[in-house]
Amino acid sequence: MSWVANVMVSVHPDDRPNVEALSEWLRTEAPLRGDTPGQGCGFLRETTGQNTAWGGGKYPECDVWAGALNHADLNAVLDHIAQKPWRCPNALQVFVMDQEDWFFRVWMLRDGELQQYAPVKPDEDDLDFYPN
Numbered sequence: 001m002s003w004v005a006n007v008m009v010s011v012h013p014d015d016r017p018n019v020e021a022l023s024e025w026l027r028t029e030a031p032l033r034g035d036t037p038g039q040g041c042g043f044l045r046e047t048t049g050q051n052t053a054w055g056g057g058k059y060p061e062c063d064v065w066a067g068a069l070n071h072a073d074l075n076a077v078l079d080h081i082a083q084k085p086w087r088c089p090n091a092l093q094v095f096v097m098d099q100e101d102w103f104f105r106v107w108m109l110r111d112g113e114l115q116q117y118a119p120v121k122p123d124e125d126d127l128d129f130y131p132n
Contacts, residue, residue: 003033005074008066008095008104009044009081012088019044019065025080032071041072074098078107082114 011019023044030041044065054060069077074096086092086109094107094114106118 003071003099005069005072005099006066006095006097006104007044007069007072007077008047008064010062010064010091010093010095011086012091013063014087015092016063018084018086019063022081022084023065023067026067026069026072026077030069030080031073031076033073034071036071036073041077042067042069078114081107082109 009019009022026041027043028040029038031038032041044067046063047066048054048060048062048064050059052060078094078096081092081094089109089112092109095104096107097104103119105116107114107116109115
């Protein structure tokens with residue numbers, strides 16, 4: 001049985017080495033849910049490189065990496081991201097949609113701390129999106 005979290009990381013081009021190192025950590029060392037020691041849970045792949053097919057007829061002008069992580073300890077992943085030496089920390093955005101979520105939660109580094117910006121309530125009930 002799998003437990004998939006969709007993760008996207010948007011960075012300034014100068015932070016490519018950091019996101020590549022993050023991807024390698026996810027592949028080889030990241031801990032799994034339930035206090036399982038580091039075994040790796042997946043990796044990130046660049047989605048905005050040359051020859052990327054997005055709608056609109058233009059190439060994207062941003063650096064976004066994405067992955068479907070299996071059984072990832074998301075708190076450990078977010079802590080690891082917060083501790084990396086980002087060259088342009090204010091450009092970092094992390095989008096996380098866990099297995100049973102219906103939307104991405106958006107995290108950004110501000111004042112040296114990774115903070116959730118959207119939705120504004122971290123414990124928001126997913127079912128509130130559907131009218132009765």
